[in-house]
Amino acid sequence: MSTSYNRFLRVKSIPLKVNLFMWRLFLNRLPTKDNLHRRGVLDASGLLCATSCGQEETLDHLFFQCNMYGRIWPLISGWLGFEAVFPGSVDLHSTHFSGLGGASKSCNVLLISIWAAVLFTIWKDRNNRIFKNSHATIEALVEQVKFHIFWWLKSSFILFDFDYSVWRANPLNCLLQRTWSHGNHPLSKVSIHKATLSLLDLAHIRVSPSLLGLKGQTSEWVTVEYTSPIPSIDDWIGVFSPANFSGSTCPKENGRVYPPLLCSAPIKFQYASYLNPQYNITGKGILKLLLINQRSDFSFGLFSGGLSNPKLVAVSNKIAFANPNAPVYPRLALGKSWNEMTVTWTSGYGITDAEPFVEWGPKGADRVHSPAGTLTFTRDSLCGAPATSVGWRDPGYIHTSYLKELWPNRIYEYKIGHKLKNGTYIWSKQYQFRAAPFPGQKSLQRVAIFGDMGKDEVDGSNEYNNFQHGSINTTKKLIQDLENIDLVFHIGDISYANGYLSQWDQFTAQVEPIASAVPYMIASGNHERDWPGSGSFYGNMDSGGECGVLAETMFYVPASNRAKFWYLIDYGMFRFCVADTEHDWREGTEQYKFIEHCLASVDRQKQPWLIFLAHRVLGYSSCICYAEEGSFAEPMGRESLQKLWQKYKVDIAIYGHVHNYERTCPIYQNICTSEEIHNYKGALNGTIHIVAGGGGASLSTFTSLKTKWSIFKDYDYGFVNLTAFDHSNLLFEYKKSRDGKVYDSFKISRDYRDNLACTMDSCPSATMAS
Ligand SMILES: [Fe+2]
Ligand SMILES: [Zn+2]
Structure with missing residues (x-):
């Protein structure tokens, strides 16, 4: 079976009937004339290609070699803005075509959809020629392909809201503007790998306060003030955590490639002119942002050049929560039996740093300690980008404790603790829940x-x-x-x-x-x-x-x-x-x-x-x-x-x-x-x-x-x-x-x-x- 086969099946944007058609195609189970002949359905005199090109109809001929249908391919690739010469067999052709956009997997998926649309259109026209004695011009078939893809994308991606005319004129632009997709973002809004450095003397960005969560809170508003000598409407501010977001922290992909300035995505970003309509004239602005405690410090970058050609012009002071490792965001879930409640939370304490546990008991009664298990994972446990690249961030430690033998419907109180090596305890605040009914x-x-x-x-x-x-x-x-x-x-x-x-x-x-x-x-x-x-x-x-x-x-x-x-x-x-x-x-x-x-x-x-x-x-x-x-x-x-x-x-x-x-x-x-x-x-x-x-x-x-x-x-x-x-x-x-x-x-x-x-x-x- 073809190696392309798997990649070409179950593509979300392709309708099921076309998926089915592809499946038969890759298994060479389409009723092409040579296949029918092999099965004894057709005799040798009826094998000619439906286009009257004079050749025998085989799968590779019909879709890739026929000098009639073959004219569709340069028209489609030209429409997409690629110049290419294609091989004449299904395996090579599919690989070649789907790779036109380079290594980007999602571009690949879209090209697979287009490839499928061409084949499906050819197959339908071929059937019309044979069974209905009617056929369309090559130009009309190309238009059908464009129209099919448009509707496939529209019905698969809720945010694909281009008009047909825009799509027809500029397919590649529409494909690359992947903000419409729920899927991953190959060309994310901020082009992290394009970021360049041009720190300007007169540009500043400052954040206060520098120490957060002094009262034990896990989120806090901060004030960001900034100045730029060359302000522009598309300047923006990125929040980075960990605070050191320079290229030196990038994992080496390849010894010869110089690491980009940024290799992790900002955890969030905002335009400098947001709430500061005068910013592009005065070059001054102020923002309030809410930060949550997530195990690391923060810094802020002021960028010019918009999101697509970002230039870092100023970097802020670093700020941090008083205890970045503190246990946060407890979440309850029912356990494997009705009278068990599990508490899961996140912290910066690994099992060699501290012992995680939950202190709990019925409201107003004695407390007990239940130990927690700890999980984490590395980049290698994930399957692909952006999770393994710009989207990666250390997940910290995820702890789960099992509170057992609960009484039905009773109210329990609990708080999370970590006992550090030096004997001190780190506590969360106190929470409560009602145990499940029997x-x-x-x-x-x-x-x-x-x-x-x-x-x-x-x-x-x-x-x-x-x-x-x-x-x-x-x-x-x-x-x-x-x-x-x-x-x-x-x-x-x-x-x-x-x-x-x-x-x-x-x-x-x-x-x-x-x-x-x-x-x-x-x-x-x-x-x-x-x-x-x-x-x-x-x-x-x-x-x-x-x-x-x-x-x-x-x-x-x-x-x-x-x-x-x-x-x-x-x-x-x-x-x-x-x-x-x-x-x-x-x-x-x-x-x-x-x-x-x-x-x-x-x-x-x-x-x-x-x-x-x-x-x-x-x-x-x-x-x-x-x-x-x-x-x-x-x-x-x-x-x-x-x-x-x-x-x-x-x-x-x-x-x-x-x-x-x-x-x-x-x-x-x-x-x-x-x-x-x-x-x-x-x-x-x-x-x-x-x-x-x-x-x-x-x-x-x-x-x-x-x-x-x-x-x-x-x-x-x-x-x-x-x-x-x-x-x-x-x-x-x-x-x-x-x-x-x-x-x-x-x-x-x-x-x-x-x-x-x-x-x-x-x-x-x-x-x-x-
Ligand atoms: Fe959803
Ligand atoms: Zn869903």
């Missing part, structure tokens, strides 16, 4: 669920991947409502750090008020996991080279192997089965077995509320991203799993990935099983599917197609709440992040016997022996 316990149980939240800068500054402005509102509303939330699920697309590691600190800082008080359970999404050749089900580059390492280390989940991100949670009257859509879930896989086990093993008399959670939409969604491909979910989702949902009577399935809100009727095999909309009584006879991906990342558009199963759609940020009052009554609510108010809701009221009754495909088939 499985089956009848008490009020309230769960908040959402996906795709990410983080944002409250000081207005910029960072890489800053398209999750909605996350601030969602976080705020959850914090305000924390008294009414017992458990949180963030079902994938967690921080959108996408390989810029510093952003995991920022994310854990943003959710700290939530995660330190209620269990914060995560699922794995494409932005944590996907990376070509790393075992992810999808071979795209959405994780920016993290390939799951950050998510699996920064957060605890009670999976038997955290790299296989599926697990179950028993919480009072609920059972949650959390799937991992970035790994194969189809019948016969390890994950499929887990899902069936999770759904089958719950005692519905005690835990009537059975909820399926996953990142990508495996059920139903009206996202334009699916509709453009002729479907309403990820291919092979529903096909593989709906019989399990039906057999085990899953009440509600909730997904993220699509950044909006949608609710379906109770449904099975595309057919609504109930007419009711708000008050479900008795058996549902199907599963209600919810998309709750509006946590904060830029919103996804709905298709204009009307489907019978879609009951409520909202193009806005929000999250959902599930409230179990008792074993017979469940309330579902959708709230908008902007005001915390309920915009959609329904109730399910039913008794245990309703769950026992058989409905279509939900009971084991009886033997019909006669």
Whole structure:
């Protein structure tokens, strides 16, 4: 099998049918005439190429050597701005074409899409010639290619918002302006490798105070003042941490290459004229920025030359938190059994520096110490750039302690400690949580669920991947409502750090008020996991080279192997089965077995509320991203799993990935099983599917197609709440992040016997022996 084969499959921007076409192409399974002849379908007299060029139709001839179709290639590469002579066989041609843009992997992926579009267009025209006796001119085929690619990109990348005319005139510019992509940023906004040094005598930048966190706080506002003798509107200020950001800290890639001035991305940046409209005249400005404690000192650079040709003109004094190593951002998660709570946090203390532990106990009672395990990782454990290059930042140490044998619903207090070698203790502040209810316990149980939240800068500054402005509102509303939330699920697309590691600190800082008080359970999404050749089900580059390492280390989940991100949670009257859509879930896989086990093993008399959670939409969604491909979910989702949902009577399935809100009727095999909309009584006879991906990342558009199963759609940020009052009554609510108010809701009221009754495909088939 061709080596190109793997790289050319499952490219996110290529529609499934084209992927399938490519798969057959690389296996030489297309019904080309020579193949048909070999199989005895065609006799030797009918082998001529459909273009009447006089040659025999083989795969290589048709797509690469034919002097008719072959004319498309120079036209397409000329349109892209490349001059090239191409080889005449599929392997060499594909490698050559996809490499036109150099080593950049994402450029590569886009060229693969274009390559596929050309082949697909040729194949369709060839079929038209043979079967419909019609054909298009070469110029018309080239136009078709341009148009196809445009729509593929538009439906795969929400932020690809160019007009067709702009795209047609300037494809390469559009491709290179990768700010539209959720994926990694090959040409990140700041061209770090282009930065040059021209420190100017009269330019200054100063930051105060120089010592932060004197009262033990983990974040603090700083004031940045700056002057430049040659101010310009696109001057900007970058925040660097560690403070020494000179090229001398770059890892050597190659002994002969002089290291660039910068080899790590600024953790954030802001234009000098932000809040200082006179800056380009006066050359003076002042900024307030919020810094969080992340294990190292900080310095600030004033740059001219905009983001694409940055010139460092002044460097600030260094500033630091009083204790940069202090334990920060505790996050709770339920453990492997219902009466275990785990506390995970980040610090700068390795296991040879100090002993990490949690001091804890029931409110008002004696305290005990529980030791913590410590994890960290190096650049080598990650899969690619930017995570291994400009986005790399030392992750410090991630500690997890297991608090066991908790009493149901009791309030516990805890604080984090590190016992240093010299006997002194470093403490966090004190926090508290409520222990989980016993499985089956009848008490009020309230769960908040959402996906795709990410983080944002409250000081207005910029960072890489800053398209999750909605996350601030969602976080705020959850914090305000924390008294009414017992458990949180963030079902994938967690921080959108996408390989810029510093952003995991920022994310854990943003959710700290939530995660330190209620269990914060995560699922794995494409932005944590996907990376070509790393075992992810999808071979795209959405994780920016993290390939799951950050998510699996920064957060605890009670999976038997955290790299296989599926697990179950028993919480009072609920059972949650959390799937991992970035790994194969189809019948016969390890994950499929887990899902069936999770759904089958719950005692519905005690835990009537059975909820399926996953990142990508495996059920139903009206996202334009699916509709453009002729479907309403990820291919092979529903096909593989709906019989399990039906057999085990899953009440509600909730997904993220699509950044909006949608609710379906109770449904099975595309057919609504109930007419009711708000008050479900008795058996549902199907599963209600919810998309709750509006946590904060830029919103996804709905298709204009009307489907019978879609009951409520909202193009806005929000999250959902599930409230179990008792074993017979469940309330579902959708709230908008902007005001915390309920915009959609329904109730399910039913008794245990309703769950026992058989409905279509939900009971084991009886033997019909006669
Ligand atoms: Fe997302
Ligand atoms: Zn996603």
